Amino acid sequence: MQPSYPSYSQRPKPRDRRARRMLGAAAGLVTVGALVAAMPAGASASGSRHGKLPSRYQDVQLLSFNDLHGNLEPPAGSSGRVTEAHADGTTATVDAGGVEYLATHLRNARKGNGYSVTAAAGDMVGASPLVSGLFHDEPTIEALNKLDLDVTSVGNHEFDEGAKELGRLQNGGCHPVDGCYDDGETFSGADFPYLAANVTDEKTNKPILKPYWVWKKKDVKIGFIGVTLEGTPGIVSADGIKGLAFGDEVETINKYAKVLQRQGVQSIVALVHEGGAPASSAYNYDCDSPGAGDGISGPIVDIAKNVTPAVDALVTGHTHQAYVCTVDDPAGQPRMVTSAASFGRLYTDTTLTYDRRTGDIARTAVTSANHVVTRTVPKAADMTALIGKWGALAAPVASRPIGYIAGEIGNTGTESPLGDLVADAQLAYAKSLDPEADLAVMNPGGIRAPLAYASSGGGEGDGVVTYGEAYTVQPFANTVNLVDLTGAQLITALQQQVSGVNEAAPKVLQVSDGLTYTLDLTKTGAARVVVGSVALNGTPLDPAATYRVAMNSFLAGGGDGFAELGKGANVLVGGDDLAAFEQYLTDRSSAAAPYPVPAADRITVLQ
Secondary structure, three states, X not given: XXXXXXXXXXXXXXXXXXXXXXXXXXXXXXXXXXXXXXXXXXXXXXXXXXXXOOOOEEEEEEEEEOOOOOOOOOOOHHHHEEEEEOOOOOEEEEEEOOHHHHHXXXXXXHOOOOOEXXXXXXXXXXXXXXXXXXXXXHHHHHHHHHOOOOEEEOOHHHHOOOHHHHHHHHHOOOEOOOEOOOOOOOOOOOOOOEEOOOEEEOOOOOEOOOOEEEXXXXXXXXXXEEEEXXXXXXXXXXXXXXXXXXXXXXXXXXXXXXXXXXXXXXXXXXXEEOOOEEOOOEOOOOOOOOXXXXXXXXXXXXXXXXXXXXXXXXXXXXXXXXXXXXXXXXXXXXXXXXXXXXXXXXXXXXXXEEEOOOXXXXXXXXXXXXXXXXXXXXXXXXXXXXXXXXXXXXXXXXXXXXXXXXXXXXXXXXXXXXXXXXXXXXXXXXXXXXXXXXXXXEOHHHOXXXXXXXXXXXXXXXXXXXXXXXXXXXXXXXXXXXXXXXXHHHHHHHHHOOOHHHOOOOOOOEEXXXXXXXXXXXXXXXXXXXXXXXXXXXXXXXXXXXXXXXXXXXXXXXXXXXXXXXXXXXXXXXXXXXXXXXXXXXXXXXXXXXXXXXXXXXXXXXX
16 A cells, blocks of 8 residues: 555646647757667657557657746846857857746647656745745745646755645645735645655654656656755755655665556656756756766766666756756666756756657657747746736835845855855844954855846846845845854864865855955865965954854854854844845945945955
8 A cells, every 4th residue: 555645636636737739859969860760660759640559659748947946037137047058169148037938938848749748856946036935935836837837856945944834835725824815815735746755754754745756648657756855954944854854865766766667657757856067057068979078067976877777867956057968877878867957047858758568768769958948938928917916915025125236246156246245244233233243154055146236137227126136135034143163163164165065066155354265176175275364354263262153043053064153152043134134235325325246355266
């Protein structure tokens, strides 16, 4: 007997979302020529016509995306652009994203295709802009329903408000504190299943949601297994995952692949909320091209190399990168691994050729490509209406001006201008609580979007910063805490940016004015931090001295691999980090004297 899981299918479905039409096979890395050559005489890759028996092979279109993070409106600034590589070696940036456009692109992609399934790889919600985040991401779930999403894995951000809230997003019901938003109507929840195969209840050892789901169309069936990264406990609030265990991704996928095979499902796709980094930032980089080497690095590579060959493709996420690569499975056969960046800027179109004789995917025929969600197509009217409805509810809060900036303040780079601004805001707030506060540090992952200025970047073009824009920058509702740390502990924390769990993908803390040091990226591990260069207001840090350090509550709990920051003494819990950010901008900027773009010159980087 199979265990019982909360199920989206327990509620009446508003429509049959399986009767879709799709576009032809996506242009990709491998042609179907090898498949055709291997077919029996007279076989065809197309479906049946005029009452004939179906052919042995059936192309199935898999549309996928990841890390939407509630970005219903087009993301602002650099968060709303992708890099495109041209044949002559040059690159260009393209404005991308917004569910009004994503809906149009997906619907166009499905036209003419009788077999289509749409899947996602987690972080659909969480760290969302105000128009969704203010309403606990109910607007995003409604949008995903309208996008005809079939299935998604959970991501770490699905646990930002805890497992009970995730269950509500799946199964419906009004928020336990804020109640119902839409004229008293009860929120109906997701029309699609969230899969959480490796997230189990510590008491029962059972998944908290369905571990897998099977898509069926006539005689074709494909199983989906969903997992999030095993390291989720280190990057979310401890309160959100209390009582939960996060298992190994490979072991979990391999376990449920066997379960699906015992049920007669031979075609399997893993939805993995873990990712990697391609060798190029261009979304259309061919990481399988001659001379590209592996083309991708990071945790997903080891996962892909060890997941059972029974799995035919991996749809991944978490790192917000774009890639379409093949990574050899344990049997030495190439297998597609994809990711569509983040914020709805891309979608992936993968063709899976299903072999009716074996019930499996003919790997030699799998093709895949990422496509830009351009803003040059017509907006989907139903999405425009949805954004309009929730935007009107949010407008009184979102449109309130809180400050002015002299130009776009970006959030990219080892040290970013916005990182400097946020750290300075937290130090200023900390000093209002304790004049002895010395410095502030901020995790880069807590800064979710730039402060856009020009209208082409999603801002107003006049430098006004609204509460809604500030909310998008810092949506986590952390508090600003003060702790005592020794100089030696601070140096250890700086070393943890580039060592241990953060060695492969450094997480460089953003620092307040007065703290300076050198980061030597030509070295490895903790040695990248040049200890003798660490100084506060020009004075070398004293390992034996005690410093009063401000940081958000996530870092104060040791989040993001910064265990040393979690050892602070004499803890003072302050107020909301967004309120601190708002107050800082309000006090230090005006229309006549906008806040200047920070120089981002506190960390000297050698590379």
